[in-house]
Amino acid sequence: MMLTLDTVSKSFGALTVTDGVSLSVPKGEALGIIGPNGAGKSTLFNLITGNLMVSAGRIELMGRDVTRMPAMKRVRMGVGRSFQIPQPFEGLTVFENLLTAARFGGAASHDRAVHDCAEILRRTGMLARANQLAGDLSLLDRKRLELARALATGPELLLLDEIAGGLTEGECRTLVDTIREIHAAGTTIIWIEHVLHALTSVVERLAVLDFGRLIGVGAPDEIMASREVREIYLGIEV
Amino acid sequence: MIWLDTIVQGILLGGLYALFATGLSLVFGIMRLVNLAHGDMIVLAAYLILVLVMTLGLSPWIAVLIAAPVMFALGWLLQRVVLNRVLGPDILPPLLVTFGLSIAIQNALLEGFSADSRRIPNPELEGASMALGPINVGVMPMLTFASAIVVIVILNRVIYATPLGRSFRATSDDPVTAGLMGVEPMKVFAVATGLAMVVVTIAALYLGTRANFDPAIGPARLIYAFQAVIIGGLGSLWGTLAGGIIIGVAQTLGAAVNPEWQILSGHIAFLVVLLIRPRGLFPRAYD
Numbered sequence: 108m109m110l111t112l113d114t115v116s117k118s119f120g121a122l123t124v125t126d127g128v129s130l131s132v133p134k135g136e137a138l139g140i141i142g143p144n145g146a147g148k149s150t151l152f153n154l155i156t157g158n159l160m161v162s163a164g165r166i167e168l169m170g171r172d173v174t175r176m177p178a179m180k181r182v183r184m185g186v187g188r189s190f191q192i193p194q195p196f197e198g199l200t201v202f203e204n205l206l207t208a209a210r211f212g213g214a215a216s217h218d219r220a221v222h223d224c225a226e227i228l229r230r231t232g233m234l235a236r237a238n239q240l241a242g243d244l245s246l247l248d249r250k251r252l253e254l255a256r257a258l259a260t261g262p263e264l265l266l267l268d269e270i271a272g273g274l275t276e277g278e279c280r281t282l283v284d285t286i287r288e289i290h291a292a293g294t295t296i297i298w299i300e301h302v303l304h305a306l307t308s309v310v311e312r313l314a315v316l317d318f319g320r321l322i323g324v325g326a327p328d329e330i331m332a333s334r335e336v337r338e339i340y341l342g343i344e345v
Numbered sequence: 346m347i348w349l350d351t352i353v354q355g356i357l358l359g360g361l362y363a364l365f366a367t368g369l370s371l372v373f374g375i376m377r378l379v380n381l382a383h384g385d386m387i388v389l390a391a392y393l394i395l396v397l398v399m400t401l402g403l404s405p406w407i408a409v410l411i412a413a414p415v416m417f418a419l420g421w422l423l424q425r426v427v428l429n430r431v432l433g434p435d436i437l438p439p440l441l442v443t444f445g446l447s448i449a450i451q452n453a454l455l456e457g458f459s460a461d462s463r464r465i466p467n468p469e470l471e472g473a474s475m476a477l478g479p480i481n482v483g484v485m486p487m488l489t490f491a492s493a494i495v496v497i498v499i500l501n502r503v504i505y506a507t508p509l510g511r512s513f514r515a516t517s518d519d520p521v522t523a524g525l526m527g528v529e530p531m532k533v534f535a536v537a538t539g540l541a542m543v544v545v546t547i548a549a550l551y552l553g554t555r556a557n558f559d560p561a562i563g564p565a566r567l568i569y570a571f572q573a574v575i576i577g578g579l580g581s582l583w584g585t586l587a588g589g590i591i592i593g594v595a596q597t598l599g600a601a602v603n604p605e606w607q608i609l610s611g612h613i614a615f616l617v618v619l620l621i622r623p624r625g626l627f628p629r630a631y632d
Contacts, residue, residue, distance in 0.1 A: 156525055158521065158524075158525060177524070178524045178525050179524050179525075179527050179528065179529050182525060182526060182527040183527055188525060190522070194519055194522045196514065196515045196518040196519060196522070196523070197518055198514050198517070198518050199511060199514055199515060199518070203511050203514075204515075206508070206511060207508070207511045207512060207515045207523075207526055207528065208526040208527065210508045210511070210527075211508070211512060211526055211527035211528045212525075212526045212527030212528075213527070214527070217508070256526065260526060260527060
């Protein structure tokens with residue numbers, strides 16, 4: 108199993124944002140996470156990456172208990188993530204952003220990191236921007252950089268947080284193709300997304316969060332046909 | 346010719362101020378930490394070199410090679426054990442801690458070495474001078490200025506062309522995201538403070554061989570360092586050199602008019618630059 112969440116909860120004072128979530132993700136799977144704004148999707152990612160520590164519950168990564176492990180060690184175990192709001196190192200060039208992730212997160216040698224980062228830039232369509240300062244990039248390029256930088260850490264588990272949001276249809280298609288390629292190469296993917304057609308064209312299972320609770324997991328068709336999901340997530344009275 | 350000589354002396358003095366300031370600038374640039382004990386760390390390093398010279402009979406140039414790694418270790422430990430615990434969104438705790446550290450260092454030095462002023466003996470080069478066109482300049486001021494340039498070139502090389510430097514810049518940009526890319530900000534901060542202490546040791550060598558020092562002079566060195574950093578633009582190392590030169594030239598010009606105006610002239614130059622360019626001459630983006 109790549110990832111196991113066992114009744115994971117997170118509270119900020121009296122506010123519980125993740126409420127007893129249990130979920131297993133086998134190696135090589137692509138899992139989509141949907142839910143309304145404020146459902147606790149990004150918080151769940153923060154708990155998986157170690158950016159936030161759980162209030163209760165247990166997290167296992169590749170069979171190892173990582174519940175109290177700091178974020179930088181989880182990266183080195185193979186957890187890569189992109190952010191909903193792109194957070195590039197603005198004072199570094201695009202290539203330097205990737206090199207930093209590859210050297211420190213992926214623990215690659217210099218030559219290996221340079222080679223791998225160049226390849227990732229090519230795959231993500233960012234090669235022409237390699238020497239541009241990340242702070243000068245457009246939104247689309249920042250999103251691409253988010254994906255590229257997460258890949259540079261050499262992830263076995265890739266967490267994508269609303270990476271398709273704000274993209275045009277054509278840009279979204281290109282992105283989906285790239286994510287499919289990454290998945291086909293064996294990387295386990297957990298993808299939070301509101302652009303459902305993009306998400307369902309890649310993932311094998313969908314999980315639905317609402318008020319921090321996991322209310323359903325299953326095949327995308329099943330989940331999208333579920334009355335509860337349609338009411339809660341899509342706001343459709345059925 | 347007197348004015349030319351005065352200006353050249355001021356520029357060379359600026360090299361010393363730049364050395365005072367570079368460590369401060371490095372630490373601020375990476376972790377937004379204002380180390381109020383920076384001047385006292387320079388004085389501490391000067392005493393360390395003095396002890397090595399007096400007890401082991403070493404040349405100060407050899408002593409600095411021993412003192413530098415010791416100061417690196419001290420800076421690393423200081424950051425790991427003390428300063429990392431107080432870094433955060435509130436800037437007050439690190440200010441208070443480094444202020445306390447400043448007082449502790451001054452008192453420890455006072456206890457260990459008394460209030461007598463001391464000087465690191467450097468008989469070979471103490472009075473040496475060389476002709477530079479129509480004027481004569483001291484060898485030590487020239488070496489100080491050259492050292493400042495070498496230090497800045499090396500630090501810029503480290504910051505912009507090595508994985509360590511990329512981790513510095515990534516952490517400076519966003520320590521949380523850097524952590525999620527495998528960088529350990531607390532370790533990065535410790536290495537940065539260690540490096541700053543190496544620069545402090547070089548500054549201490551020139552401070553201690555060119556002038557007398559005692560346990561209480563740290564805060565005044567801190568002020569010159571602050572002024573050089575702020576004039577140059579926070580975080581910009583070449584800007585720090587420019588800031589040091591501006592203060593140095595202002596001080597020597599002021600002293601040429603009236604010896605009592607030396608320090609005041611430096612402060613006035615600082616205020617004038619602040620009025621014209623509040624963000625400094627070379628804000629970080631241009632470095």
